[in-house]
Amino acid sequence: MRPDLMNALALAYLGDGVFEVYVREYLIVEKQITKPDLLQKEAIRFVSAKSQAAFMQAAMANNWVSEEEIRIYKRGRNTKSNRVMKNTSVITHNQSSGFEALIGHLYLLKNEERIQEIFELYKNFVENN
Numbered sequence: 001m002r003p004d005l006m007n008a009l010a011l012a013y014l015g016d017g018v019f020e021v022y023v024r025e026y027l028i029v030e031k032q033i034t035k036p037d038l039l040q041k042e043a044i045r046f047v048s049a050k051s052q053a054a055f056m057q058a059a060m061a062n063n064w065v066s067e068e069e070i071r072i073y074k075r076g077r078n079t080k081s082n083r084v085m086k087n088t089s090v091i092t093h094n095q096s097s098g099f100e101a102l103i104g105h106l107y108l109l110k111n112e113e114r115i116q117e118i119f120e121l122y123k124n125f126v127e128n129n
Contacts, residue, residue, distance in 0.1 A: 003108040004072075008079040011072075012097040015104030016047075022119050023047055046126055049088045053095035055125050064121050069102055076101025 003011060023046040027033045033042060045051060056073060059065045065073070077098030088096075106115050 001108075003105040006108075008076040008101045009081060009097070011104035011108070012076050012079075012100035013104070014107060015100035015102065018107045018115070019100060019103050019119075020047060022115070026119075026123060046122075049092050049096035051126050052099040053092045054129065055122050056095055056099050058125055059118075059121065065102075065118075072105045073098040073102045 020043075023043055024039075027039055027042050027046075031042070033039050056065075060070060060073075075098070077094045079094075079097065079101075081093075081097065103115060103118070106112075106118075
């Protein structure tokens with residue numbers, strides 16, 4: 001199935017899982033964190049809706065993403081979800097879903113090189129903000 005024809009929330013669901021693996025590998029392999037409580041604390045910094053939403057704002061402002069990637073992000077961001085969020089606003093959650101949809105889209109296209117490029121930018125963004 002072509003990612004551009006898929007439900008954007010399904011892409012976001014896939015992207016969430018893919019991104020989680022990138023974060024966990026980074027924390028364990030690169031940062032060499034092995035204690036479960038510290039891993040969980042650090043992972044939350046990286047996979048939070050607030051971090052993902054803020055990153056996408058910076059990515060668009062700094063031209064880190066292409067017009068096509070922005071289109072995919074906006075498609076994911078604008079898809080309505082019935083999920084009620086406890087610790088974040090609907091706007092932030094939707095922006096996060098857009099980011100995850102972009103990752104899911106790239107994953108289905110087998111464009112792991114681009115996912116890695118985005119993840120490098122993301123790591124630097126989170127570590128420095």
